[in-house]
Amino acid sequence: MSTPILRIENLVVETGGRYPVPILNGISLEIGSGETVCLVGESGSGKSVTSLATMGLLPKGALVARSGHIWLEGEDVLAAGPRRLKQLRATRMSMIFQEPMTALNPVLTVGRQIEEVLKAHASLGAGEQRRRVLEMLEQVHLPDVERIYGSYPHQLSGGQRQRIMIAMALILRPKLLIADEPTTALDVTTQKQILKLVRELQAELGTSVLFITHDMGVVADIADRVCVMHHGDIVETAATKTILSDPKEAYTRALLAAVPALLPRSPRADKSYETVLETVELGMVYRQKSFLRARPGTVAAEDVNLVLRRGRTLGIVGESGSGKSTVARCVMRLIDPTAGSVRVGGKDISSLSRNALRPYRKRIQMIFQDPNRSLNPRITVGDSITEGPINYGAKRAAARSRAAELLELVGMPADVLDRHPHQFSGGQRQRIAIARALAMDPDVLVADEAVSALDVSVQAQVLDLLDDIQARLGVAILFITHDLRVAAQICDDVAVMQKGRVVEYGPAEAVLRHPRQDYTRELIEAAPGRDWDFPNFRPLAATLAADPRI
Known part of the structure; x- marks a missing residue:
């Protein structure tokens, strides 16, 4: 590997307060010049905390870097003061966030928002700033750049907003780009375009990329090396092909086994004519x-x-x-x-x-994308599930008994009836949302x-x-x-x-x-990673060749 642009050594991050809880347990990783390293793992593994610590954006009082080093081109980021950190951001490292609609200011045009980066870090006249911004918009392959320059975020599509974020991150040609789940909410064609764009700009600018994702298809398409995180530890690091075809750790194997291959399910007999x-x-x-x-x-x-x-x-x-x-x-x-x-x-x-x-x-009942928004945070799980049946005439005791049965059906203990949505993980909340939908039979x-x-x-x-x-x-x-x-x-x-x-x-x-x-x-x-059969740790072509019935 080439000389590291980023080197993290024994980084420990804990929660603040009197009784600190460890979030990162002394992790270490390196990214070489022009290299793309994917950081993968489940929610809560510490991926985003690693990126925030690198950018010097850990929330004050909530998270604290207790020990270790983060070397950016030989300079320790953890030792830098607020003024120096501000200089480092955008000039030597920058970040693309997951949701551009929340990262962009809704009351400023996107052209003006990109110009703010130049105003903060470069001594350029207004005309030169505008020229640089338009040039960057063309580099990220946006159409009609004059119109885009004067548009507000809500007037652009999700893919266009993400391209604006990439333009903003790369306009000062930083050595390190951190991309935190930048394609999660995008459809497959837009996702493919964004990944291709990142690779093109990386080749042109020589930027190193730390790509954070839970999508193994994206990993297969973009990564040179992969670091697998679990509960604040990096449990495995290897070249992408090695991780996908010969994972050593049980957690890595379980993670890959959970990724469905692009093979249709076996046809089921249509037993119902209704x-x-x-x-x-x-x-x-x-x-x-x-x-x-x-x-x-x-x-x-x-x-x-x-x-x-x-x-x-x-x-x-x-x-x-x-x-x-x-x-x-x-x-x-x-x-x-x-x-x-x-x-x-x-x-x-x-x-x-x-x-x-x-x-x-x-x-007809609906299960929405985000249970955080579809479940009322002010009422208990039991009240959420029983609300519909009670509105349709069911007795409260019968509705509550049925709610307990449904929670058991979706793999949740019945004693959660009196707890609130915020006390559960995302997957558990989605199970509760499914139980609520089933309550109406x-x-x-x-x-x-x-x-x-x-x-x-x-x-x-x-x-x-x-x-x-x-x-x-x-x-x-x-x-x-x-x-x-x-x-x-x-x-x-x-x-x-x-x-x-x-x-x-x-x-x-x-x-x-x-x-x-x-x-x-x-x-x-x-579709990202379409050529891989992840659960079987081999290329999809090998699976098809092994079983011609598929």
């Missing part, structure tokens, strides 16, 4: 109101025809803006479709009034990106849980996701959406193994 949900020529146009003149609306969904039978899982996949979530909201009648129909048990509910719709509400569960924010091991547990619940209760699942691996693992049928229309629809085996449409092939090609 259609529980159907959309017929469903359409949704968002119209802009204007007192002066009629404006054309935005077509979010058009001629969507789907059929979901009892005990089956139908996946809807596609890029951001393809119309997936719009279809889910129309099915739930959270919004009213502008065309077509939604049929539940053969009954069209698309135009029913609020009162007439009430009996059908309980037959629905025919259909609508899962909108229900596992996209979870670690791979927790994600695998939740997917297994949904499969088990489906086998026991016969509930049908409409599963919206941008992760083709997840779709391959859980879905019986797959509908591919592009620009509001279903462009390919059929059994998961046919759609994912033998796609007919170019767009579907592009989605599959864009």
